[in-house]
Amino acid sequence: MTVDHLKKSMQILIVDDSPEDVEFFRLALAECDGEHAVSVAQDGVEAMERLHRVGQFQGAPRPDIILLDLNMPRKDGREVLAEVKADPELKSIPVIVLTSSSSPEDVVKMYALHANCYITKPIDFEKFIGITKAIEDFWFGIARLPGAESSRRG
């Protein structure tokens, strides 16, 4: 790959209530080239606490990118996305919606809420690896993200 040398080490926040999907993502990420730090929020409430560094999450790192599931208890991905994109501090963090929903309404609605990308969770692990590698190639390699730029400056 020509983009390999550009690959950065990313701080990833994955927001997903399914421990299996989190495990699949970690395992798939292990098959990728870069070394990335993953933190996990089990639902939208925890995601917002991490992002706002509330209480026990005071030292939580600011993610370079958020992987967001849609259907979760307490606060779902739609609410998280709306809050993140309405928050001047957070709205520049790219949000990749990664959900089992393939409904056209969800796709349209999430982009209307300023999702940066919408991906339907693949039906099996082999495809999950493919998608994770594609995310790494594009989002961590080809694309330049605001988080990495400011830390470079800082």
Added chain:
Amino acid sequence: MHEKPAHGLKVAASEGRFEEEGWRIRKDGTQFWANVIISAIRDEAGELRGFSKVTRDMTPRKRSEEKLREIATALEKSNADLRQFAYVASHDLQEPLRVVTSYVQLLERNCKGRLDEDADRFIERALSGVKRMQTLITDLLAYARVGTEDRKLESVDCAIVFEQTLANLEAAIKESAAVVTRSALPTLLTNGTHMAQLFQNLIANAIKFRGAGPPQVHVAAEQREHDWLFSVRDNGIGIEAQYAERIFLIFQRLHSRSDYPGTGIGLAICKKIVESQGGRIWFESEPGNGSTFWFTIPLRRLTAP
């Protein structure tokens, strides 16, 4: 019931006639649904002489109208519930299945060859089972979506839809050396996605259920008084008449999976599409001598002037 005869008389006096419907009370105190017509009676000079009032008991009609409306509402609700059920069930069923598939795949990746032969075979069988389940659920979702999706009508050139279908089926056509031809096809006011699904399913079936020789498929359309009659004719294995109904039911199959793979969704989707447009679908066939599938699309005219 309170009547306002003054109002009725006023209207009848100025317009010649007044009509209204409403609940009234009979002399015995029971209610009835009345149709009341008050007409002005004028003499030759046009002077108002009086009024005639005809009250008819329309209770049975009113009751059957109400009953019909209740049934329609209940049907609409049960249809909506059914759509919602199929949609949610499909999504929620996918979730655990994805987990099972992925873990069995992980087992295969990490442990294959390190267990015994039986274990490897079990993993393979488990994977093929969940894959089949996934296909069934995807198909169920596709079936449930017909009718919930965008139903907008547009001008559709069926010749273009035909060409696109051939492009989609390129692999199957090449592999089977099929010859797919068409007569002149119309441009109609219908739903483009639906037409594409109809052509795709019927032509794909015609190729799939082929006889010994290369498949020959012909698509034609003919305008009739109230509809367009489409036909998809093939020279395939044919279908016995006893399956006329069953073949259009969801997940009903006439052959074993090893002979002809598939879940049995295609014709069920076709039937749902055609019926949602107010048409009909059926087939004529002689086993061993090919089949012709027919469907109708009612004529619609653009309402714009």
